[in-house]
Amino acid sequence: MSFSIEIPWLFLFIACFAGYFQTVTGFGLGMIVLGLAGGFGIVPLTSAVVVVSLMTMVNCAFALPGRLQHVYWPAVAATLLGLVPTIIVGVLLLNYLSDSASSIVHVLLGMVIVYGGVALLLKPRIQEEVARPASFTVFGGLSGFLGGLFEIAGPPLIYHYYRQPLNANYIRHTLLLLFAVSSGVRTLFVVGQGQMNMEILLLTAWAFPVVVAGTFLGRNYPPPLSAQTLRRLVFILLILIGVSLIASGLLD
Structure with a gap:
């Protein structure tokens, strides 16, 4: 894989924006980078997924220190019980489909x-009481599969955690921790399969400083928008990206 001078800069811009967005909302880095950079051919999709895993760990490493007291620990173990094994299933499925059905x-x-x-x-x-541990395991399994497949572990866990009668700050930091673990497990599995190459490491080296910059900006300068307005803007962006990818896949 070779890059023209334009590709790294466009990729870096996407990575910075994604790091900012993930820090502000607690999720979204994978959807933005994969949808824009991987889905539209700026970088190969399988490489982009590995880079996103590493980027997510960097993002969480800068967003979480000093805030672990805000993690809702009682649900973490139950979530990881479902999350970890299904990550491997998702990675294997992506490898198979990338070779046979792009x-x-x-x-x-x-x-x-x-x-x-x-x-x-x-x-x-919002539920009246915190859900039973088994439900966290089920939703953890769904998120692990999506995390292994596309490093997009967010939607099932986000839905389930935001139904709980918990402080939003606790939910956001718990999700960041779970996404960090998900990315770490996926990365270790990819390394074990021998899929970590110099091209991916180069992309990651480019991405690290801009993800850190985006994380810093998100942590210290959140947008002056209401939560509902931010959600609506991001909804429009994700729908446009998703529909474009579906259309391009069906027309291939």
Whole structure:
């Protein structure tokens, strides 16, 4: 894989924006980078997924220190019980489809991004009591599969956690921790399969400083928008990305 001078800069801009957005909202880095950079051919999709895993870990490493007291620990173990094993299933499926059915990969990615956009806009009904551990395991399993497939572990966990009668600050930091673990497990599995190459490491090296910059900006300079306005703007962006990917996959 070779890059023209324009490709790294465009990729870096996307990575910076995604890092900012993830820090402000608690999720979204994977959907933005994969949808724009991987889905539209700026970089190969399988490489972009690995880079997103590493970027997510960097984002969380800068967003979480000093804030672990805001993590809702009682639900973490139950979530990871479902999350970790299904990550491997998702990685293996992506490897298979990338070799045999790339158009299906684009359609699936578009569908996941559209689902993520819709889930972002909808406001879950808050339950009266915190759900049982088994439910966190089930939703962790769904998120692990999507995380292994596209490094988009967010939508199922976001939906489930925001239904809980918990402080929003606790939910956001718990999600950041879970996404960091998900990305770490996926990265270790990819390394174990020998899929980590110099091209991916080069992309990641370019991405690290801009993700850090985006994280810093998001942590210290959040947008002067209401939460509902921000959700609507991002919904429109994700729907446009997702529908474009679905259309391109179906027309291939």
